[in-house]
Amino acid sequence: MSRRSGTRIHRAAWLAAAVWLAFAPPAGAEAPAAPKTLSPELSSLWAQHRESFRAPNPSQTAAEIVRAMRESQLDRGIQSLPAFAAALVEEARRAVRIHEYELAVDLLRGAKDLAPDYPPVYFQLARVYWLQNKLNALKVLDELASGVGAMSQNFWWSFYKTGNFVLLAITALFVSFFLGALILLVRTTPLIRHALSEAVGGRVPVLALAAVPWVTVLLPVLLGFGIAWAVILAALWMWIFLSRKEQVVVGLFVLFLAVMPLALDALAGFVLGGSSPAVRVLSEVRDGTVSAESAAYLARADGVRANPTILLARGLVAKREGRLADAVRDYEAYAAAGGSRPAAARNNMGNVYYTAGDLDRAAAEYREAIRIDPKLVTAHYNLSQVTREQFRFDEGDQLYIQARELDAEAVSSYRRIAGPHPNRVVVDENLTLADLWKGVEASGARRVEVSEALWSRFMRGISLQVLPIFTGGLIVLVPLLGYALGRRLSIPYSCRKCGQVICDECQVATKERMCSACHQTLITMVGIDVKDRVRKILEIQKHRERESFVTRLLSFLLPGGGHILMGRTAVGILALFVVVLWVLTWLLSGSFLVVPGEVYRETTAAGYTVFLLVLGLFDLFIVRHAYRIHQM
Ligand SMILES: [Zn+2]
Ligand SMILES: [Zn+2]
Structure with missing residues (x-):
């Protein structure tokens, strides 16, 4: 701490x-x-x-x-x-x-x-x-x-931006599944109410029956147990009323829960990475500024055991400070400790010998580096410089061409900095982004604690360790329970035409899944007065218009909501996810992991315009799409 x-x-x-x-x-x-x-x-x-x-x-x-x-x-x-x-x-x-x-x-x-x-x-x-x-x-x-x-x-930028994105994406997925579950619950509440009233036999007021699922779903959220509970409880209420496709999407949510231990462990790496001393030291060496604190860390031995790359960093610092013998010793130790980039160490050792004026030993090290890693452009370039200095121009030119073929852009950058100083004749292999990322992986001591803390924001009461058992149980038990219930109960459904809730207990089932009035009006057309028939047809038309209006309104207020209402759950959740992620990125990107040096987050009028414009265009697109689906 x-x-x-x-x-x-x-x-x-x-x-x-x-x-x-x-x-x-x-x-x-x-x-x-x-x-x-x-x-x-x-x-x-x-x-x-x-x-x-x-x-x-x-x-x-x-x-x-x-x-x-x-x-x-x-x-x-x-x-x-x-x-x-x-x-x-x-x-x-x-x-x-x-x-x-x-x-x-x-x-x-x-x-x-x-x-x-x-x-x-x-x-x-x-x-x-x-x-x-x-x-x-x-x-x-x-x-x-x-x-x-x-x-x-840039390490810190890619590091923090990736970490922020992972956190925002996970949060956005939870929020969109939560909103999607609430919309589905709105649609299924009349069905749940009907099933409950069939079960209790009409003794309880209808409104109270409708409130039961909502209280059980929203109470855990209000008590701070997290929105994942709301999705799970809503799914339990709705399961038998959902279509196959909707059940698959709910299943995807449970799978998403199942991968949370891995995702949050990665996220904990991002949270802790910034405070990992090894990463801080390596990034400072890579950027050429070494604080007194980091210099002290480099001088100690314990960091090396955890991460041999510290030796490579120490070699670079020693050479920059002109301590050539120390640099050679560190590079040798790095190669001996099984560091992941032995060719880089050989190349840098060659540069130390070059600085000391020992061209033959420098050339030998570069050749060894090329033998280990034939694609190392610095070693080819450095060897070309040394052989030219030894007046072997043909060989030098050959190596220079090889270096250009490996990475022309890198060679141009070496040429741009070329100068009389030894450090500008030959080029060091600096620490890479991969070296720094490995430093993050090595700092795993407090990862469990941090990932559990992050998890408690989404779901309290079930720890990450128990989560795989919990999700596995849900995936097996819920469909089984739904199947058993479906066999014993007659499950209520909405009339396809007028939306009236019916079940096989209260009406004779038709294969078109319509209420008897609609069936009489539209299919059999017998035993029904013309006036009644016209009234029913107008009623059906009105229902359809209201449905279209509600779909568009919901799509406008909550892009993707209209799709979910119409049974296009996967597309709806995806649209919700995009919008929620966009809004969260705008609101929260600076409040979780802030890149060092990113002091001011100026939100300009132009920035707000772009934000609202993108949101508005996406909204219009979704409303139009929802309308067209409804017309089909
Ligand atoms: Zn009907
Ligand atoms: Zn009924």
Whole structure:
């Protein structure tokens, strides 16, 4: 627990710093502390960057300093500095507030150079382009697309966005099944009431009989036992009145419950991942900023036993700090501990030897890396650089071509950062997203506790451990019970034409499933007065019109509801799910897992317009669809 709150304090401190940065006046203020980095001169560059806002041409000065910072980080072998990019994004936000759009664009371009995989840069840039000129729409779309691409490349963003999506999707499924169950209960209440009144023999008022199922379904929800209970209890009441198709959909809900232990375990991974020290350390090393806390963690031995990737991270840090012997030792240990990327360790070890000036040993390590993983583009590229330095140009060119064939884009990015510094001649294998995800998997100690806590939001009283037995029992017992009841009782149904509730006890069954009045009016046409017949036909027409109106109204208020009312349960639940997910995403995405650095969730008028427009269009589509189905 203390470790968890420690991380929270750490994060809160960083957020507070970011907020403060955003509100600090540009000139005359004390320069805020730079984010902690491996590189000592970056702090002074940061201070200069702050100073640049007093300069006569802040844009140009800022651009120069950002370039200097970028050069300095590349010399240390760091490709991306999201912490600095975040600070620049905050400065850009402030520039936007005072309508300095040009300056904001310059700052954001600088941020993009510092951290190409930091998503807020692209989103903010899209916003500034849009504010600048509405004709920039294409540029805006381009930046938004890049932002989404960056999200998939950035660990914390992909991590939290995926976690949020999993939670919202599970919640939306529960809510749509809950709403769907209530709509079905509305439809089946007259049938349940009829069956109950046949059973008690008319001694209890009709209204009280109709209220019985509703009280039993809604009471557990009101008492805080969760909406899953409501769905199960409603399904128990309705089961014998449902069509085969509807019973299948209810069965799907029970299967959905059955996979909850797995789904919530995954979700617990997302909740706990943010506080897992291994993940935090690995992500910091990947992003080139290592806090004192993380440095201490790297120095300890216990983390390595749980996750050998820590050794790979430690090697990277040692090399960035110039401790070459330490780096070699860590990479060797990583390979010996059975780390999942031995070729990466060999490649990075080659880079250490290259930095130390031992080209022959470097080349040997690259060759070993290629032998282990023939597709490792960095090793091909690095070996091409070394062989060229050894004046074996033909071989070097050959390897360079091979590297380009493996991944032309990666090789172009290596060429862009190329420079005289050893860290820019040969390229390290950084930690990958997969390395970080594995760190999450390793942190499984409190997963059960967290997944049970999450589960209690949906269903209290049945723990996740008992849930498989519970759902298995439902799947076997409910159809059996329904079958037994169906054989003993005459199950009430609605007349196909006028909607009147009947059962075989009160009327003679017809194979068209109509009430006797409708049967006389429409099929036999004997023993019925013309006047009565016309009245009945008008009544049937009116019933149909009312049904059509109710279907459309319900579809409008609750897209998918009309479909469920008409027996199109699967389509109805799907439509409900889409709408509920859309609304929940809008309302809750920031309140569960917040990406560090995503301080402001500005909901603009344009955002609301898009939200309502999408909702409205979907609503219209569903209402139209429901109407057409009803006309069939
Ligand atoms: Zn009828
Ligand atoms: Zn009856």
